[in-house]
Amino acid sequence: MSRAGVLLDRDGTIIVDTGYVGSVDRVELLPGAVEAIAALNAADIPVVVVTNQSGVARGLYGVHDVQRVHAHIDEVLAAAGARVDMWLFCPYHPDGTVPEYARVSADRKPAPGMALAAAQALDLNLAASWVVGDSPVDVGLARAIGARPIFIGCATTDPQVRSVPDLAAAVQLILGPESDEPSLLDESAAMRFPAARYESADLFAQDYTAEIGRAMASVDLGEVERAAKTLNAAYDRDAAVFACGNGGSASIANHLMCDHVKGVRVGTDLHTRVTSLSSNMEILSAIANDIGYEAVFEFQLQSLARPGDVLVVVSSSGRSPNIVRALEWAAAHEMHTIALTGFEGGPARTLANVSVHVDCTNYGVVEDAHQACMHLLAQYVRQSRMSSSMVAAQVF
Missing domain, CATH: 3.40.50.1000 (HAD superfamily/HAD-like)
Structure with a gap:
């Protein structure tokens, strides 16, 4: 245990x-x-x-x-x-x-x-x-x-x-x-997953899958709706969307950029401007080395973002200093913010305008749920720009 x-x-x-x-x-x-x-x-x-x-x-x-x-x-x-x-x-x-x-x-x-x-x-x-x-x-x-x-x-x-x-x-x-x-x-002493050692992968997989289901069920769908409206409104006014995260959350931020730049264009007239602040190792390492890792996202926003743009942060704990600083800078400069969090949510959960929170204490499960939320938001935006017949003809 x-x-x-x-x-x-x-x-x-x-x-x-x-x-x-x-x-x-x-x-x-x-x-x-x-x-x-x-x-x-x-x-x-x-x-x-x-x-x-x-x-x-x-x-x-x-x-x-x-x-x-x-x-x-x-x-x-x-x-x-x-x-x-x-x-x-x-x-x-x-x-x-x-x-x-x-x-x-x-x-x-x-x-x-x-x-x-x-x-x-x-x-x-x-x-x-x-x-x-x-x-x-x-x-x-x-x-x-x-x-x-x-x-x-x-x-x-x-x-x-x-x-x-x-x-x-x-x-x-x-x-x-x-x-x-x-x-x-x-x-x-609180029960967490896993709470004990598993001797077989099939039983672990069974419980892991159930934990993902429980985690997804904890998400407030009203906040998902608000996140979708925030993204669609940004694309309507040709605002930029920025995403960021650390570790596994960085891969979700990068994947968000892929799905919202390339994926949403298939079958739609959308031409979005989406950037992952976690994707460029050269700028990340330069900022981290010269200024500090806690500034790697905020510093990029200072150069790239404008009022009315959107920041999407992905953080399992919601406590990472670079995530918190990015949200604080965004709020001070009239950006709209969405946070995907887990565990207790940390400061990110309350700093963001929209909080898609996963009530779970397993990093893998939280990240799986965040990936699912990222995908469903991208697919919702894409299908919302199509007719029903067009949706039926597409592969999502």
Whole structure:
């Protein structure tokens, strides 16, 4: 059964951040950190450390130095009856001086690579998990994977991010023994799909198919109607439509462009202007490298979009910073917005003018439902521009 876990940053969360800690002699455990990790161990909650170590790419120390630091911390923890279940670090940085490590990596926070690896290795349910750290990239990681962030440091301006003074306070919040806050254990007890291991693919397929049906049944069809009207009205006035998403959602955004540029023209007089902001790797990587990944969609809209245009965002969690920023920019510049979301919907669900929400906590199922919603909207728009006899003569 998938379980909730806690993903911890290292420097500034577990040990004192003195800048590029690459040797054992520079390791200093923060007060209360050992006891906090031991408390998570006692609650049978997996503890994973996910840390960016660009010092490797910058030539300040090597991969083996990082591993020795982690082995030393393991020894200190073990002496107190505590443990880290998995250590993960990213040695890459695009500005590095060591050629082997001087590149962009999907493991570097806030990208989700390390978290996804931990989820696969330890069977974690990331949507029920927490990310604890002292940097905005830790908050970004939490949003990228649909987890709940806890920020160590001064209170943030984001009401959805909880702030605490240290790791001990974060663990107290997670376990919630003497707090009015809902505890991690209570929330992770909710049934999710899959809720247990399947021994045969046919049974898994049977239940997976049923979960897709349940997820699609949760969609508010009134919002689907509003989304269709928004798209048709945009095409009537020759407005542009932009789509964006991350990961699997990026493929849905790209597919939307295909179906709304090429597909809708078959048998109709439509000549739409639809662009996926997720499709151009050159511009995506340039913006991400020079400005930040959270700006990759907003920056493009600043150049391409005009008032009255439409933005369609696809985000399973609805929390991705680049999605939220794109919606906020669109709202401030008189664009119409449609969001396809899942899980709890995140900020995207409330920021968008139209919210096509899938009530489901399985990423694959949410994305399948989003793909279906994308297809049905494209096919509805296409057939709405035809006569009944023409519809009957076409293949959809």
